[in-house]
Amino acid sequence: MKPEIAKLGYVALVSSDLEKSLVFFKEVIGLEETEVIDGVHYLRAWGDFQHHTLSIEQGERGYVRHIGWRTKSKEDVHLFKEVLENKGVHVENVPAWETPGIGEAIRFKVPSGHTFEFYYDVKKPKAQEHRRSVLKNQTYKAWAKGISPRRIDHVNLHTSEDWQVTYTFFQEVLGFKLREYLKKDESSQILAGWMSVTPLVHDVALVSRQKDEIPTNARLHHLSYWVDDSQDVLRAADICREHDLPFCGPGKHSISQALYLYVSDPGSGCTVEIFTGGYLIFEPDWEPVAWNESERAFGNTYWGDSISKKELVKHTIEA
CATH class of the missing domain: 3.10.180.10 (2,3-Dihydroxybiphenyl 1,2-Dioxygenase, domain 1)
Incomplete structure (x- = not known):
């Protein structure tokens, strides 16, 4: 085993x-x-x-x-x-x-x-x-302050290392399952992969970058916290605006089908994605969904603020 x-x-x-x-x-x-x-x-x-x-x-x-x-x-x-x-x-x-x-x-x-x-x-x-919450199956009182997400959800990592070695290692050694991925139009090269060990669409997203695109080979684009529904994402936008914090979203990804809002910590530079919706995978014979590079913009944003390649690289910190 x-x-x-x-x-x-x-x-x-x-x-x-x-x-x-x-x-x-x-x-x-x-x-x-x-x-x-x-x-x-x-x-x-x-x-x-x-x-x-x-x-x-x-x-x-x-x-x-x-x-x-x-x-x-x-x-x-x-x-x-x-x-x-x-x-x-x-x-x-x-x-x-x-x-x-x-x-x-x-x-x-x-x-x-x-x-x-x-x-x-x-x-x-x-x-x-x-x-403490009055619910025995919950840790704290919900919505006590701020955006108040329920739980941690996933991380999005960027790397300029060899894509074949990296994706093979994540799948064959660590046991991640590839759920959706973005590839070159005319080749099998993977540009981004959404992988999980749970029924989530992704516990980790891994994005390949050229060495001249990022300042260090290993970056964290964002960590994500889960909120219960779309209204919580809209409320998060209000809270960010009240604190005069720039943010991206609300919007909806095509890949993962989830609703998102991105906001960065002014202290560390770390970006947090407020995340909800999406779908769960229970099929044991799931076939990874392929997206071509020419579909990248649509894959990132079904509707809402457009997330450009430039912005995706800009908001990363060393990992």
Whole structure:
């Protein structure tokens, strides 16, 4: 049996202006703070259960330290370590609870240049009484502040590394399934792929770039938080406008069929996508949906603000 990833866990973010980032993520996005340890702030959405889905700390520049993924079992962490080392990948062992709320873990670089962390054991701290929902199956009171998303949804990564090596690794070694993809009109070269380990259309989107298009080989275009419905996306636009934050959207993607709004953290430069709608995939024999490069604009935007290639590259941070 191959080891398996269960879900996207968290993003470890460094900000060049922590104060601005905390206002953005806590007051505008509306994440709840679990705790602060050694200057690192641990945040989660009102429907997230594990200790955090985002950590933020002060640094000289904005970038992503790593992206955490929870495996389906504790044994899978060890099995992934074996598989990766057999592939010649350097794997770092992270002692249990060195990262608050996260048990024994491994960290490694994927061929795209991004650093991933795999773990299984987590702590699921209850909210303080005055912040706790009356629902036993929910962590916090919903819509307490800001946009108030329910949960973390996906990450969108850009890379200038070899596309064949990268996509093969994500699928054959890590177990991601390709759901939709954008390819060159006259060849099989993949320009972007939407991949998942869950029924979501994508837990990760991977976009290929030329080396002269991005300042470093591994970038984070955005992390995404899920809201319940389209009205929440419209409300998010109002909230961003009230805080005088530029944003893209609301609109609807053709690829994934989801509604979106993009807004960037003024502290770290990290872009957050507020995301809802879309479709779920339950078919065991799903055939990946192919889009040609000439359909790129339509694939990005079914209706709403157009997301140009230039803008997609512009709003990325180092990962």
